[in-house]
Amino acid sequence: MRVGILSYPMLFQREGGLQVQVRSTMDALRQLKVPALQVELVDPNHQRLDSFDVIHVFSAINGNYRLVELATELGVPVALSALLSPSWTKAAGLRARLADGLTGHLTGWNVQTSYAQTKRALQLAQMVIALGPAERAAIVDGFRTDGGKIRTLPNGISPRFFSSDRQAFVRHTGLNGPFVLMVGAISPYKNQLALAKALEKHDLPIVLIGSAQRQHEDYLQELLASPKVHWLGQLDHNDALLASAYAAASVLALPSQGEVYPLVVLEALAAGTPVVMTNESALSLPASGFALRQLRWNDTDALCTAIVDFVARPPRRAEVRALVEKFTWQRVAMQIAECYQELHRRGCAHQDERRAV
Structure with a gap:
């Protein structure tokens, strides 16, 4: 199973928590030494998304909805680490939807809000990963995402x-x-x-x-x-x-x-x-x-x-x-690998169904 990791193009031009999360996740997955699991950063200038069995997109913002869209169009299952603020409550989501509707009407639906783009990424992804219960609640309440496809996996610590x-x-x-x-x-x-x-x-x-x-x-x-x-x-x-x-x-x-x-x-x-x-x-x-x-x-x-x-x-x-002794990247990697395997099985089953038709 070949897994491609993606995020927005400028990600590694800076250093911060997301960069550490991506690198640490990849290192821990590779250290699992699962023979059937190959994890790598995607080079979108030279690699097609459909050359991978699963795509893992980090961050639902910064235009990453286009990555989820393309992978979905190509039939590649997507895991999305949302990384959203818990401030997205039901009320905040309602205000954002009203603003999105108004923006659409005023521009003939030629302009999208960042809320609409984030919501689309969450809706299209076959699996959404939340870092904790508060983020899970924000994903469900603020963006009306199906809670059944959300997995809650915290970050690890070196x-x-x-x-x-x-x-x-x-x-x-x-x-x-x-x-x-x-x-x-x-x-x-x-x-x-x-x-x-x-x-x-x-x-x-x-x-x-x-x-x-x-x-x-x-x-x-x-x-x-x-x-x-x-x-x-x-x-x-x-x-x-x-x-x-x-x-x-x-x-x-x-x-x-x-x-x-x-x-x-x-x-x-x-x-x-x-x-x-x-x-x-x-x-x-x-x-x-x-x-x-x-x-x-x-x-x-x-x-x-x-x-x-x-x-x-x-x-x-x-x-x-x-307080944090159980927060190991190895434990996180094992859970993420299980998510990949689940998505891969679903993708294979879907392809079999299409061939049968």
Whole structure:
């Protein structure tokens, strides 16, 4: 069985959670060493989609509905990792459909909204993968997707984050006391400035890891105007310094306007570090309140209180790690491989039916 992995063309021009998810998923699938399973990135300039038995599309947005459309037209079954915000409630879906209908009428149906494109991708895909119950609810409620074709599979965590230690980070930065870490693209959406303002009255260094696009360079300079902010730039996901930073931090903060299922949070917890993050996320861990606080992204007072509380009364690192000890890429890969096999069987059965007719 030959499986092709696809997403939008600019995916690997940047680094972030989706890039890590795609690479880690592929690596883990290959490590399963299933003889009948061949997984590869599709080169759409040189390979036809119908040369694959199954297509796996990552992200339902960024125009990826066209990939799902084409694969469907060619008779290739599609698994779609939706990666949608849990903010897509029934009410949000209704508003989007009304706006889509109005746009269509005003333009003679020559213009599509991104909502309509996302909905089409979800409807055409034979199987939709959600990262958690909150994203599953958004897919069903916001986009009226058949819940029967949704599989809920979380992301995994590399083993190196569970065994990381703080020494490499301390040697590299000289920071040997409490500090707050934030990992992610530097941008107003990620909301680093709110973190700096929330902690402006506290003697807590803030370490930022991530790159800023050209349009956000002024935002970065505003952050660096604070003497408490230390910027390490972009680190490769495999860089030992990244894992060490998680282990050295007192708290990981992620007050962004929205996240789907943030890998940085899972990685910080694997290192034993508590997290304060936005509540606009599909991430949900039972009995995790002692190490994970999820707040409104614009509530700087609550952000400050939660961070200071974790610094003053840190949870036991072993107990924090235990929250995510089952989140392995190997386990995820085995479940995804089962999804591929199910789709392949369906595709073969459908072809047999067509031949019989």
